[in-house]
Amino acid sequence: MxxxxxxxxxxxxxxxxxxxxxxxxxxxxxxxxxxxxxxxxxxxxxxxxxxxxxxxxxxxxxxxxxxxxxxxxxxxxxxxxxxxxxxxxxxxxxxxxxxxxxxxxxxxxxxxxxxxxxxxxxxxxxxxxxxxxxxxxxxxxLKRVSPSESMRFLQPGITYHLPPLIEKKNPFTQDYIPSDNLITIYEGFSKDLAVEVKYRIEKGESFQSIMSQLESSEHLYIIKTAKKDYYHIIPLTNISENAACYPLFEGLDLFYDSLDQRDRIKQQTNDLMRYIKNEYTKNVNKLHKLEKTLFDSQNSDDYRIKGDLLYASLDKVHKGMKEVVVDNYYDGTKMTIELDVRFDGKGNANRYYNKYQKAKNSLKVLEEQIRLTKEEIDYFDTLNTSIEQADYYDALEIKEELEGLGYLKKKQVKKLHKKKKEPHYTTFITKDGIAIYVGKNNLQNDYLTFKKANRFDMWFHVKDMPGSHVIVHSQNLDEYTIRLAAKIAAYYSKGRLSSSVPVNYAQVRTLKKPHSNKPGLVLLSNYKTIYIDPDDTFLTEVMKKKNG
Known part of the structure; x- marks a missing residue:
């Protein structure tokens, strides 16, 4: 630990x-x-x-x-x-x-x-x-423990006792005792520290010198590796010589922030993530069924032809027949037509005409339903991307958005007269002092593009996939800033793990908001496209400011 x-x-x-x-x-x-x-x-x-x-x-x-x-x-x-x-x-x-x-x-x-x-x-x-x-x-x-869970009973009203403690030596006052497992000998040692102390002693450093460094340290040394990140109050040189040094509490903030964020989002918004994924899947399945129905409706002429042929062959059809073979005068072949045993030839012909008319009438409705379902798929695909990259506040705003659109029911709480805060967007400052605003959900995107941005600011967004709206608060951008903003837009998008991601960019004044009740949508009229490989190297080139 x-x-x-x-x-x-x-x-x-x-x-x-x-x-x-x-x-x-x-x-x-x-x-x-x-x-x-x-x-x-x-x-x-x-x-x-x-x-x-x-x-x-x-x-x-x-x-x-x-x-x-x-x-x-x-x-x-x-x-x-x-x-x-x-x-x-x-x-x-x-x-x-x-x-x-x-x-x-x-x-x-x-x-x-x-x-x-x-x-x-x-x-x-x-x-x-x-x-x-x-x-x-x-x-x-904070965590009550019953007798069935542990030998140690922790409940209000009973006397508190310290957990059983194993007697070990104090490393700050005791001499070094060679061992393959220093954890069993000295108090306060973790596996990482025990390995480091043994490594340093083998390299010629004294136990007293190491303990003196540990006793006086007020810093945290963080090492990042491909598999795992490590920290301690002295550099863990057995892992790497390149440890980043921070003041103690600043280092703990840095190390645990992203871990806590992920866990907090999982705790607080697990139901939200599941709802978004379920809605996306539900609409994908619905689209498949609608398209199948549309295909059947577009091929509804087959019903009309069968009705025509049955009317031309009424003498061959009687109640109780399951099928009949008739001459198809449309192409000169024979056709086998399934029949409903309850009806005669005229009744079966009308049955096929009714099917034809129903299918014909449903075409417009189906096409509209398919359009709306595709919009829902695009919308929840966008939310899927947003929630995967969201911090706690981003996730709460996504929930607020879904409540506002009627997808989720609002909880009835006592109304407090509070001034509505602006969304918690992210701000980066480039080495040239240019502010770059990043929206990580639809509410933030709408706010940045149509309220926060100056009409001459530059807007960036990945092409044909969900992603953040990125606003560069500057005019006449040089190539470096354009590529940097495009990299940020690609990184905060569904294409963050892809290569050569197309990113559209245009002046804010050329953008229009479509007639839709859903936030985050933009109509482009005059734009350029740049292809970029997304990665997180831009984080070393910018300074991140506290969210808005």
Whole structure:
């Protein structure tokens, strides 16, 4: 596990500097695994994130913006009742284990001073966040554990006990003991760190020197490889000599941001993704059936011919017959015609005429239905591409769009008079200081193209496939900027894994919005096309700004 006891030791020391003696002013449950606290310390508001995610569990200060629910649940309300307004008196790590104890000093509803304890356990799938009173009686925990789930019982009302701890040596105070498995000897060691320490010692570095670096480090070193990304508070030189160095909390933000985003989208919008895919599949199947029906209708002359031939051969047809062979005077051959045993020749002929008329009348309806179904397929194909590349806010806007168009039912919530915010589009700044706006869903695309953009700005979009609207806020673009914007448009599209992707570009003033209730559609009249190979190398050439 990357977030081992040694990393937690560095995090705890920084937290003591930053928020010890601070006041908890607000608490949010931002997911089933995460709590976010706003702490006022040293005359600044600081965001303290606690995650008990089975894979990404950690504690840290963060500068990232996390979505907070409009209405807190019962657990959050209880935590707020006890914790908001309390001061963080002490932050301590239990040995070098992945457990942090925070002592809170506050007041109860009778204004009496009380002491509370927070126990944060960073232990993979057993991670937890537990609030207790001064007698260590559990008030609430983020993840309740029943006796049937574990030998360790965690429920409100019972006494909290630390998990069983294995006695190991403190690597900061003990000498080096050669071993193939340092994890079993020293506290706080993960597999990655144990391998690195052994590697460095074999290269001639002393154990005390390594531990001194670990004890004094306030940075995070991140290594990206094709299979996996790694980090620690010293460079993991056994993996690579090229580690990117960041301040501790900035590095944790960078490492976990995309992982958290993917998981949060999966948690919060899994039903939305499934709905979009189901609607796309449903319309594809519907189109297949409509086209088959249209083909049958276009070949409906066969029904008329059979009716004509039956009328010409009434003497040969009697009730109870299943078929009849008649002369086909249209081509001089014989034709076998199926009959309904309930009718005579005239009745069967009228039956075929009715089929012919019905098929003929249905042609216009079918053609219109096919047109509408193709529009639905294109629309949900666009949403499929958008949701695959969406962050949390992008996904919420897609849900809002579907609700606005009547595909999803809006939840009835108490109306609050809030100013409508602009969509959360992405902004990149080029090395020449040019702003490039990227819409990652239909609402953002519409807003950027028809509201945000200047009429002389340049608009980019992949040709004949779903993708982002990219607006370059500049006139008279050079070749470098055109290629850069085209690469961004191709990257944020369905063709991001293809090569030589065609990208159309035109001035915004030449664009028109079609007469459609669906957002994100544009009519082109005067444009050029460039072919580009999409990849993420453009990210090193631009600076990403906070979303709008």
């Amino acid at each position: 990357a977030f081992d006891g040694i990393v937690l030791n560095a995090v705890t020391k920084k937290l003591k500097e930053e928020i010890e003696s601070g006041r908890i002013s607000k608490l949010y449950a931002i997911s089933q695994y995460e709590l976010l606290m706003v702490i006022r310390a040293h005359n600044k508001n600081k965001k303290f994130l606690v995650s008990i995610h089975p894979t990404y569990a950690r504690i840290q200060l963060t500068n990232l913006d996390y979505p907070t629910p409009d209405f807190p649940d019962a657990m959050t309300m209880l935590m707020r009742k006890h914790m908001e307004g309390s001061f963080i008196e002490k932050i301590e790590q239990i040995g070098l284990d992945r457990i942090v104890k925070m002592t809170l000093r506050g007041r109860n509803e009778f204004k009496d001073q009380v002491t509370l304890y927070l126990y944060i356990e960073i232990m993979g799938k057993h991670s937890n966040f537990t609030l207790t009173d001064e007698n260590n009686r559990i008030i609430e925990c």
